[in-house]
Amino acid sequence: MILNVLLSGLSLAAFYFILSAGLSLVFGIMGVLNFASAGYFVAGLYAAWFGLGHGWGILPAFIFAAVVGGVLALLVEVSLLRPLYGNVGGQILTTLGVMLILDEAVNWVFGPQIQQEQMTGLLSQTVMFGGMPFPVFRLLLIAVGVLIFLLLALALRYTGLGLRVRAGVDSQTLAELAGVRVAPLRSIVYALGGMLAGLAGALYGPFSGVYPSAGLDTLLLTFIVVVVGGLGSIPGTLAASLVIGLAEALVGFFVPSLALTVNVLVMILVLLLRPQGLLGKPPGRRDTHAA
Amino acid sequence: MPRSARALRAPLLALLCIALFGWPWVTGTPGLLNLLTGGVIWGLFALSYHLVLGWTGEISFGHSLWFGAGMYGTALLLQATRVDALPGILLAAVALVPLALLVHLLSLRLRGPYFAMITFALAEFAGLLVQNATSLTGGTNGLTGVPISPDLAAPGTLYLSASLLLIAAVAAVLWLRGTRVGLVARAVRDNPTRAALFGHSEVWAKTLTLGGASLLAAIAGGLFLCYQGMAFPAAFGSDTSFTVLLMATIGGADSAWGAAVAGIGLYALENSLTATTSHWGLLLGVVYIAVVRFLPGGLGGLWRRVGASRGRAVTTGAILESSDQSAPRGGLLR
Amino acid sequence: MSLRLSGIRARIGGVPVLHAVDLEIRNGKVTALLGRNGAGKTTTLRTVLGLTELDAGEITCEGRDLSRLPTWRRAREGLFYVPEDGGVFQDLSVQENLKLSARMPIAQAIEPFEELGPLLGRRAALLSGGERKILALARAYASRSEWLLIDEPSLGLAPTVLRRLAGAIQLLRGRAAMLIVEQNLGFAQSVADDYVLLLDGRTVDRGPIDTLRQSSQFDAAMHFGQSEGGSSQ
Ligand SMILES: Nc1ncnc2c1ncn2[C@@H]1O[C@H](COP(=O)(O)OP(=O)(O)OP(=O)(O)O)[C@@H](O)[C@H]1O
Ligand SMILES: [Mg+2]
Numbered sequence: 042m043i044l045n046v047l048l049s050g051l052s053l054a055a056f057y058f059i060l061s062a063g064l065s066l067v068f069g070i071m072g073v074l075n076f077a078s079a080g081y082f083v084a085g086l087y088a089a090w091f092g093l094g095h096g097w098g099i100l101p102a103f104i105f106a107a108v109v110g111g112v113l114a115l116l117v118e119v120s121l122l123r124p125l126y127g128n129v130g131g132q133i134l135t136t137l138g139v140m141l142i143l144d145e146a147v148n149w150v151f152g153p154q155i156q157q158e159q160m161t162g163l164l165s166q167t168v169m170f171g172g173m174p175f176p177v178f179r180l181l182l183i184a185v186g187v188l189i190f191l192l193l194a195l196a197l198r199y200t201g202l203g204l205r206v207r208a209g210v211d212s213q214t215l216a217e218l219a220g221v222r223v224a225p226l227r228s229i230v231y232a233l234g235g236m237l238a239g240l241a242g243a244l245y246g247p248f249s250g251v252y253p254s255a256g257l258d259t260l261l262l263t264f265i266v267v268v269v270g271g272l273g274s275i276p277g278t279l280a281a282s283l284v285i286g287l288a289e290a291l292v293g294f295f296v297p298s299l300a301l302t303v304n305v306l307v308m309i310l311v312l313l314l315r316p317q318g319l320l321g322k323p324p325g326r327r328d329t330h331a332a
Numbered sequence: 333m334p335r336s337a338r339a340l341r342a343p344l345l346a347l348l349c350i351a352l353f354g355w356p357w358v359t360g361t362p363g364l365l366n367l368l369t370g371g372v373i374w375g376l377f378a379l380s381y382h383l384v385l386g387w388t389g390e391i392s393f394g395h396s397l398w399f400g401a402g403m404y405g406t407a408l409l410l411q412a413t414r415v416d417a418l419p420g421i422l423l424a425a426v427a428l429v430p431l432a433l434l435v436h437l438l439s440l441r442l443r444g445p446y447f448a449m450i451t452f453a454l455a456e457f458a459g460l461l462v463q464n465a466t467s468l469t470g471g472t473n474g475l476t477g478v479p480i481s482p483d484l485a486a487p488g489t490l491y492l493s494a495s496l497l498l499i500a501a502v503a504a505v506l507w508l509r510g511t512r513v514g515l516v517a518r519a520v521r522d523n524p525t526r527a528a529l530f531g532h533s534e535v536w537a538k539t540l541t542l543g544g545a546s547l548l549a550a551i552a553g554g555l556f557l558c559y560q561g562m563a564f565p566a567a568f569g570s571d572t573s574f575t576v577l578l579m580a581t582i583g584g585a586d587s588a589w590g591a592a593v594a595g596i597g598l599y600a601l602e603n604s605l606t607a608t609t610s611h612w613g614l615l616l617g618v619v620y621i622a623v624v625r626f627l628p629g630g631l632g633g634l635w636r637r638v639g640a641s642r643g644r645a646v647t648t649g650a651i652l653e654s655s656d657q658s659a660p661r662g663g664l665l666r
Numbered sequence: 667m668s669l670r671l672s673g674i675r676a677r678i679g680g681v682p683v684l685h686a687v688d689l690e691i692r693n694g695k696v697t698a699l700l701g702r703n704g705a706g707k708t709t710t711l712r713t714v715l716g717l718t719e720l721d722a723g724e725i726t727c728e729g730r731d732l733s734r735l736p737t738w739r740r741a742r743e744g745l746f747y748v749p750e751d752g753g754v755f756q757d758l759s760v761q762e763n764l765k766l767s768a769r770m771p772i773a774q775a776i777e778p779f780e781e782l783g784p785l786l787g788r789r790a791a792l793l794s795g796g797e798r799k800i801l802a803l804a805r806a807y808a809s810r811s812e813w814l815l816i817d818e819p820s821l822g823l824a825p826t827v828l829r830r831l832a833g834a835i836q837l838l839r840g841r842a843a844m845l846i847v848e849q850n851l852g853f854a855q856s857v858a859d860d861y862v863l864l865l866d867g868r869t870v871d872r873g874p875i876d877t878l879r880q881s882s883q884f885d886a887a888m889h890f891g892q893s894e895g896g897s898s899q
Contacts, residue, residue, distance in 0.1 A: 068445065072445075074445040074448055074449065121621060124625075125624065128624075130391070131624040131628065133391065133445075133448075134577075134578075134581060134620050134621075134623070134624050135620065135621050135624050137574060137577075137617075137620055138616075138617040138618065138619075138620030138621040138624075139617065139621070140617070141574065141613045141614070141616050141617030141620065142613075142614055142617035142618065142621075143617075144613060145611050145612075145613035145614040145616075145617065146614065148611070148613070149611055149614065257570055260452070260570075261452070261453055261456045261457075264449040264450075264452055264453050265453055267449065268442075268446060268449050268450060268453070272445060272446065298464070301457075301460060302457075305453060305454075305457045308450070308453060309438070312438070312441055312442065312450065313438070313441070316441040316442055316446075318446075
């Protein structure tokens with residue numbers, strides 16, 4: 042039984058990680074709190090719902106969701122954010138606008154009601170753990186979370202693109218001085234953030250339903266995770282996802298009404314003790330070479 | 333700014349105030365009076381956000397917290413005591429200030445994006461608390477049947493009181509801006525390190541400014557309670573925060589009266605449009621993007637450009653840039 | 667083979683800082699850019715890389731105008747700038763720092779900088795000040811850049827490290843033209859061939875380094891004048 046709760050916690054953690062990793066990465070390279078990611082999330086949610094509803098099967102539907110999120114993000118970056126380069130305030134307001142537009146557009150097209158996800162195949166199956174049924178989908182979620190963490194960490198560590206991205210996160214100016222063109226890196230990372238948000242949306246549907254304000258509803262948790270983990274740090278995001286996911290599952294099991302409260306409490310505690318987040322660095326360092 | 337523009341300013345503003353006051357009386361249309369009353373209250377709310385954006389240089393995504401707190405605080409106070417509505421509103425708002433100071437002191441352990449996120453989380457959390465404390469707050473249905481004394485129950489007097497409060501608040505903010513308090517606030521916003529050398533603590537200056545912002549927001553929340561006749565949990569919602577942020581941005585981050593005017597205008601626009609379209613959010617999003625693109629200095633910047641063709645507009649982006657946003661951050665792989 | 671600045675003007679935050687900077691550096695030569703604090707030396711280097719916007723004037727590299735190019739293009743054209751703090755990526759390891767600009771195998775790049783060998787896996791933030799400077803020069807070497815602009819290499823270094831640094835600069839001189847900003851006159855005289863004197867944003871004199879003290883502008887440019895404030899260290 043406790044195994045069941047722990048597995049639930051891990052699956053939540055995996056979801057939170059996928060949800061927040063994109064936001065964290067985008068902040069790292071652009072310095073922008075990307076509200077629009079809640080919009081890509083909703084787009085991915087509905088894309089997967091559409092795919093599953095048309096009998097596409099789980100893999101194509103989820104890939105479709107990630108692609109929709111990524112393409113939307115790329116369009117937004119190139120057309121709206123790029124001209125605002127260097128204007129962080131303007132970029133935040135713009136991503137907020139994009140989020141409002143995407144949420145409302147979905148609301149307009151599909152209506153405000155909660156749609157049920159088509160739960161067939163893998164989505165409907167359960168396995169027995171300690172005499173209790175456990176949804177296969179949640180196991181899948183854990184696997185996807187682990188996979189994405191490994192892919193991100195390895196790509197950042199061992200590929201040339203990953204090295205350039207990390208250099209750009211460290212200091213855009215120094216990266217340019219080393220001959221790295223930062224603008225396309227930003228587009229790539231931003232699109233990747235959109236893909237992760239879209240995928241997170243697809244993963245959200247099967248256990249919470251499909252509705253337009255889902256993006257805003259999860260934004261709170263995303264923010265909690267990145268505040269706790271430290272913006273721009275992938276391992277920090279992972280650690281925070283684990284803490285928040287497990288705490289939520291454990292507390293939710295014993296005292297269901299306190300599940301969300303405990304998340305906020307964890308956040309406040311971390312802020313009091315370590316304002317820079319679990320794995321973030323203390324403040325004071327900024328891009329000293331910038332113009 | 334050239335003298336001619338400055339000379340133009342006062343009479344124009346006075347004219348604006350008179351028009352604001354007189355208009356609904358002259359036309360005598362209840363619909364318009366109603367619309368403007370809501371607008372003036374949101375103008376006050378937007379003015380409170382001007383303190384956040386323009387004075388501290390931080391962005392809050394949870395300013396709705398204080399609007400909602402003022403609304404529910406007033407409602408509970410009016411239910412529990414026999415106090416009149418207007419004093420009740422002010423009392424509730426003042427009573428919230430110590431709590432606000434505490435919350436800001438805690439939140440200001442963070443800056444920039446982290447500050448924005450924590451404010452968002454706190455407001456969302458407060459909204460959830462209010463929705464779940466059904467016995468006290470009426471839960472998702474909101475709090476109805478709040479006894480509102482005649483001083484604010486009639487639409488005309490509510491409008492008058494709200495307008496007077498708004499004008500007094502704009503005047504107070506403009507006056508404070510010129511005093512030491514305002515100078516310190518701006519010094520701290522633009523260069524906290526140097527201001528600290530002169531003995532001005534960034535955290536305290538910002539905490540106090542945000543406390544003032546919370547006070548005004550709570551008053552606006554209390555007025556809105558009287559306007560709607562009920563307290564509702566959506567007051568805490570992110571839409572409330574996003575809307576008021578947009579108002580202050582349209583007004584121009586550096587312009588108190590710009591925020592107030594934008595608040596009135598946007599509220600009126602929203603409520604005349606919601607009659608015809610239910611997709612206000614779409615418009616809101618488009619306006620956000622358009623303002624950043626085409627009106628970076630907001631109304632305040634526009635005014636300055638018209639009044640003095642050489643005045644430099646202060647953009648929201650620039651203020652957020654100049655304020656020290658050195659956020660803690662980690663390496664991607666650590 | 668020369669990099670030439672002519673009639674450079676630049677402002678920072680609306681304040682004019684450079685008024686008339688003219689200088690030329692040649693392959694195989696080390697030129698010392700000298701002047702008191704606030705003269706505009708750092709700004710000059712940043713302007714060459716496009717980090718500070720150019721108001722007027724030209725930056726030409728073998729006759730080609732660079733002044734319209736973005737920073738990353740200038741870097742690829744062979745300009746390498748080492749800021750005062752070394753400008754290494756704090757969050758990257760020594761090896762990754764090298765790899766980012768290297769146009770040769772890492773093993774070859776660190777041959778002349780063997781002290782970096784054992785440090786390859788270490789995060790640059792954890793290096794000492796001297797090690798960081800060496801890493802910065804190793805990056806410049808590895809990049810095969812032809813134009814090196816180095817801001818105050820001697821700053822904060824102990825005499826033994828200074829000698830090591832001078833050695834590294836001698837090594838780089840063979841393959842590149844160098845412009846070195848220096849406050850430490852002794853060090854400048856030990857590594858440089860020529861000097862350029864900068865006074866309040868204008869280049870006022872130049873010549874072979876051994877004639878530096880005879881320059882009519884030397885006192886004006888190097889010592890604090892009557893009106894100018896500031897503190898010397
Ligand atoms: N952000 C800024 N705003 C306004 N003026 C600036 C700014 N940065 C530098 N300056 C001014 O530009 C002038 C040149 O600065 P610069 O850093 O190029 O001097 P420097 O010769 O490198 O001095 P040092 O030897 O102290 O390093 C100085 O007078 C400085 O005060
Ligand atoms: Mg310098």
